[in-house]
Amino acid sequence: MRWSRLALITLVATAPLGAAQRTTINPVDLDYRYNFEQINDGASYRTGADPAIVNHRGTYYLFQTLADGYWRSTDLRQWRFVTPSRWPMHSIVAPALWSDGEKIVIQPSMMEPGSVLMSSDPDHGRIDFLAREMPPLPGSVNKDPKDMKPGEVPPGPWDPALFKDDDGQWYLYWGSSNIFPMYGQKIGFADGRMSYQTRAEPMLSLHPDVHGWERFGQDHCACWSPGRPSPSYMEGAWMTKVGGTYYLQYGAPGTEFNAYANGVYTASSPLGPFTYAPYNPVAYRPGGYAEGAGHGSTFRDNHGNWWNSGTSWIGYNWGMERRVVIHPVRFYPDGQMSASTRFGDWPRLVPAGKVDDPDRLFPGWMLLSYRKRVTASSTLAGFGTAAVSDEDPRSFWVAARNRPGETLTMDLGQVATLRAVQVNFADYKSGRFADAPDIYTEFRLDSSPDGRRWTPLARTEAPRRDRPNAYFELPRPVRARFVRYVHGHVGGKNLAIAELRLFGAAPGRAPSAPSNVAAERHADDRDATIRWPRVAGATGYNIRFGIRPDRLTLTHQLWADELGAGASLAKELRSLNHGVPYYAAVEAFNETGVGPLSAVVPVR
Structure with missing residues (x-):
């Protein structure tokens, strides 16, 4: 898409007069905490795992794994760390969050009965108990998976998500495994206690044999022997309700690779049955500096815009070393959910009002x-x-x-x-x-x-x-x-x-549109190869693809020099869903700007 000067000026002018900062960037500029672990000959690392964000009374609160506190923001640009004045327990891992308007409920991950926390004064770090001890998870057993009986579930809830529906009913979703599914059940809070009102029932599972993006490894390249469980991991539950549709989100296939992403199943009721969304993944960024977008949360800002948090892969000191990323989200009229990751780790305008097209938040820097x-x-x-x-x-x-x-x-x-x-x-x-x-x-x-x-x-x-x-x-x-x-x-x-x-x-001209783009689906139709001629003056390319020709919601960013020196360029995509039609186009960019999008072609 070529930016017109008028369009850019109009969008920038929506920022408050005199604002010192109108943009933000990924990874998010947080004072990430050093982990308590000492690994690799005594080295430690800053952790940015499992970010959960809620909008509570117009202020945003970000919790994550092993932070000994949380962050507060009023504008999604600047985040201030809050050290709890009362922290009733040791640091928490992969917490669930929910704001009911009166308090923030905090459900830590746990493998045995523990406590559920709350804060009605998060600005000042006051953390209290909502439920001092949860009852044992119904049907939970700690067995080898092959020895488990129907109705038995693994210990938990690990990687939980909380959801309170419009009728006041609470729900809990949880699961982190390459074997077990994600579970969901009704819960309740009363008199300082939490109760399980239904047994845990399977909500969704990974199917990497038909969902290309759920395959483990760098660029989804890992293979495993027939008859052995896939190493792909499903984790990071989050529930969002929009227009009567329930969006149950999950992260896959593993945080220690560039292809970590968020997907979604949808239903008309909070416990399903859930249907896989053919446009998955919804948040996907396998290229660029901040690679990866999986395991996070979806929240709405004060202007009605939606956002999805996740983690990008660092992976030097430890394979799961990561940072927090936040991408704008769009819900289309037909219900499709999509996070915009195009130029997703370059500066992005923070809107001062409702924005219908998240791509308009890219200022062209x-x-x-x-x-x-x-x-x-x-x-x-x-x-x-x-x-x-x-x-x-x-x-x-x-x-x-x-x-x-x-x-x-x-x-x-x-x-x-x-x-x-x-x-x-x-x-x-x-x-x-x-x-x-x-x-x-x-x-x-x-x-x-x-x-x-x-x-x-x-x-x-x-x-x-x-x-x-x-x-x-x-x-x-x-x-x-x-x-x-x-x-x-x-x-x-x-x-x-x-x-x-x-x-x-930089001075100069933006590159022209790539010509003669071709897209070939492989015999294994989870894979496809996109080909196009090199564009003069381009330093990089975005492959944009999706399940409709007018809705290319997914982006794979590439640098020209990583594609080789030939006149013809090609990139294999391994993130497609079996049996789903796709369309693709390519845009070139350089230090001056972004060129026009190529013709959109079917992936056949």
Whole structure:
């Protein structure tokens, strides 16, 4: 889609007058907590797992795994960590959240009876018990799966989701397994207790043999022997009701790969029967810097817009190391649910009103930093500066010394217009804990048109906090060729930066539309290959596809240099649903802008 200047100005003008920041970015700029675990020779990592977000009385609250607290936001741009004044239990894992307008109910994951929490004053961190002890899960047994009898269920509820229907009835959904299904049941709260009002019944299961995107592994590439369980995992339940339809969401096929996504089954009643949505997955981002979008929540903002949270894959210190991402969601009139992940880790406008098309939230600020030359004041052997501009969170530069004044300088090769900067730090042999007093981030950014005359560009400000994915929207456009990071402090043992990402516009023209796009479905129709001629001046491409020619809801972003050097380009998609018709198109982009979408072709 080619942006018109008038359309962009109109959308930007919806931001409040004088607002310091109108955009946000993925991964979300949180002060992620260091995990309590020490792994890989004593290293630790920041955790961003299993984000659950609710809108409670016009304020947004984000809980996640092992955070010893939660985050609060009034605008979906800035998030402030809340340390509970009363935390009745040890840190929680994969919590369920629900706001009933009076309180937030917090259901931790558990494998045996535990407590359900609540807060009627989340702004001040007051956490209390709603139910001090849950009764044993009916039918729960801890057996080898092959020894389980009909009606028996595994211990739980693990990875739970809470839902309160319009009639006041509560429901619980849960499950995290490559063997067992997701379960659902009626529950109730009364007199400080929780009760199971029905037995747990299966709601949905994975079927990677027919749902290509549910296959495990990088780009859904894993295979397994016949007769053995698939390694694909189903987890991360969440329920949303829109227009009388119940959307039961789940994450699959595994958090430690780029293809982690959210899917949905729908029903006309909260316990089903549920029907698989042929347009799945609903939140999918296998390419780009923040790869992955699975295991999260769906919530509505104060303007009536919908959003879906999930996690993106870092996977350096531990395979499941990750960060939080949030994507805008659209519910079409016919009920289709879709999260927009197109340019999903580039700056995105936060709407000040209702927006019908989430793609309009992309302001057209292009990535300027890919594969640009970077120099540093010092470098630890084996961790060179090329990693800072390769759009890979699992590679990073490490300074020879973690001390104030270390610098990292990027040369864009020409003067360009800067609009935003994101600095993504990495954890290399950190060995830290969340309660250490020196875990905070301080640095400044300078810019220069020629590498000699430098002016301030941005800097961290009080109050001090950790900023592993620091983001700065510049208050006005800045013309520069060079950007310099000047170090102050990080809480980790080493100064390590995975990516210095610059956004704006370079002089020139956007690429033309790809011609002669062809899409071939394989004999295994979960797979297809998309082919198109290389477009002059393009640095990357978006393959856009979906089950209707006018609704290409899924995107796979690719860089031109990762597709080889030939004149003809091709990419295999392995995320299709068996027996479902698909359509595809390709758009090219560069540092100037996005070219027109190609002709839409059937995937045959």
